[in-house]
Amino acid sequence: MAETDKESGSTTDEFLRAYIDAAKRKLETSPVGPSSAADLSVIIKDEETPKNWRRYYSNHEVQEIVNQECAECEYSWRMCKANPPTFGQRISQCSELRKVYTQCKERVRAEMRK
Structure with missing residues (x-):
């Protein structure tokens, strides 16, 4: 079951889906595979990430x-x-x-x- 974000009313699953979709779009235009999950946030521009997505370091x-x-x-x-x-x-x-x-x-x- 997904958590609901109180501010926007969206669920965590929706944020993750949007983030993954942005990663796929970015990889289609420049096919460089990330070596780890943390690298995805480097590939995707900040403005493409969901509003309250938290970056993991x-x-x-x-x-x-x-x-x-x-x-x-x-x-x-x-x-x-x-x-x-x-x-x-x-x-x-x-x-x-x-x-x-x-x-x-x-x-x-x-x-x-x-």
Whole structure:
């Protein structure tokens, strides 16, 4: 039994059917087979996907996005760890920067799951 989307009144099956149809149309015009289900979303343009279709990311894609989004936090933490002015500061300030970096990674992952 398909779930009904409260906003549009459509079912999950209808969204999937529309998504698969768009993939078939795209593959007919440029026959390049995707190597995985995640690649379908790359082949199909965003405007062709159903309105509230949620993109699923592979673990590798998630890690790349997390690395990009949190690069500044990671850099600050690594620089503090490598060159602390004092030992005491290394423990307090660097551990705080590590927490900020970890929170950044968790936040980005949570946003991608929404």
